[in-house]
Amino acid sequence: MADPGQSAVVWFRRDLRVGDQPIFLAAANAADSALALFVLDPALLGPAGAARLNFLFGTLRELDDALDGRLLVVRGEPADVVPRVAEAVRAATVHVAADFGPYGSRRDEAVEQALAADGRELVRTGSPYAVAPGRVRKTDGEPFKVFTPFRRAWTEHGWRAPADTGATTLNWIDPSSKDGGPRAVAIPDDLPVDAALPEPGEKAALRTWRDFLADAGDSGGVDGYGDARNRPDLPGTSRMSVHLKYGCVHPRTLLADLANRRSASADTYRTEIAWREFYADILHQRPDSARRNYDRAFDALPVETDAQARAAFEAWQEGRTGFPIVDAGMRQLRAEAWMHNRVRMIVASFLVKDLHLPWWWGARHFMTLLVDGDLASNQHGWQWTAGSGTDASPYFRVFNPVTQGERFDPEGAYVRRYVPELASVPGRAVHQPWALRDGIPEGYPEPIVDHKQERQEALHRYERVKNARR
Known part of the structure; x- marks a missing residue:
């Protein structure tokens, strides 16, 4: 149960949504109010192209709307700004979904150490994957290096059902009430880009996914995916990759819907999700790759x-x-x-x-x-x-x-x-x-x-x- 008067920080990264958010439940169990935080990290923004940045900024705007304007956006190195935000709202815990990428792992270790120096805790709950990298192993404990046995073990391991959460799961702290800490900044304006980009945000992600499930036939939708996915002249793919990239939807949500489909095409789609998780597992094993x-x-x-x-x-x-x-x-x-x-x-x-x-x-x-x-x-x-x-x-x-x-x-x-x-x-x-x-x-x-x-x-x-x- 949450301690009366205790607060927490929910630090969004690759999970820019309010539905199916286990970290909301963890934060609600630890505190009676929470501050929503996003950090504009130069180490990640610098290498990203304009298309990815624009999609990110658009998704942040939608997330802020979902939270009634209570998303605090700051700029800086996370190991510096996150502990200062936690101190400013007297939070004992900072809640995140675990990051298994090369940079993300190093960043989170640095933030964890900085928080611990102030007597605060970084709490990891879930990840951007149905099965967290490093969890599926061979019987001898060694990691998989080949996809087919990985997929078999991944399927047998299974995954949790989607978490029942929304914008009202937590009592959000108004960022303007924080006492000091790093200065709030506006979500950046979109950059010039010639490409026609998909609509950002959780609502667009769920709508795109529902349309894919509803479509039928050989040239579109989940039931035609097995054959049509290889035809670039047909609308045979789900276009969900960008929404998974930014966590506008969790793969667990997609897998829950696919569980009700017994077609070969639905199984092919599950296999594509497994490939995504396999590559994340490989990169976790071998960051140098x-x-x-x-x-x-x-x-x-x-x-x-x-x-x-x-x-x-x-x-x-x-x-x-x-x-x-x-x-x-x-x-x-x-x-x-x-x-x-x-x-x-x-x-x-x-x-x-x-x-x-x-x-x-x-x-x-x-x-x-x-x-x-x-x-x-x-x-x-x-x-x-x-x-x-x-x-x-x-x-x-x-x-x-x-x-x-x-x-x-x-x-x-x-x-x-x-x-x-x-x-x-x-x-x-x-x-x-x-x-x-x-x-x-x-x-x-x-x-x-x-x-x-x-x-x-x-x-x-x-x-x-x-x-x-x-």
């Missing part, structure tokens, strides 16, 4: 980094490689701050195995532009394609951008949507504009590489990795 090869044998793989490589990288970034499905994906990224997952794999394979560039160049570009950029999923998704991660794509698997386009965008609708130079090219011919009788349409580039030759070059280079293991 955010920047370096998980499989260190791939350090022997030769990559290009000279001026010619930089020129090729710029062509890839700008969507002017001459390979339509690749260019469409890169242009979708700029137009929407998002890219279809199948196309993410295609453009990643092209960068690593056709252009022979470092995977971390591409990963960094994605994290700069993606509104749903998640460190664990992004870095390990790139390493899957490069072959250097867990469950990696076999080194001899080199996506052919033409056949991938023909298979997953069979009528060329996706390419024509994002590459206007090819808008008049009919059907699947759009995937090979250089083979047209009248030549490449004006304004569209010729292919910057010969895929067949570069595939052989990639296989030759990957032999270095094989030899490094001997």
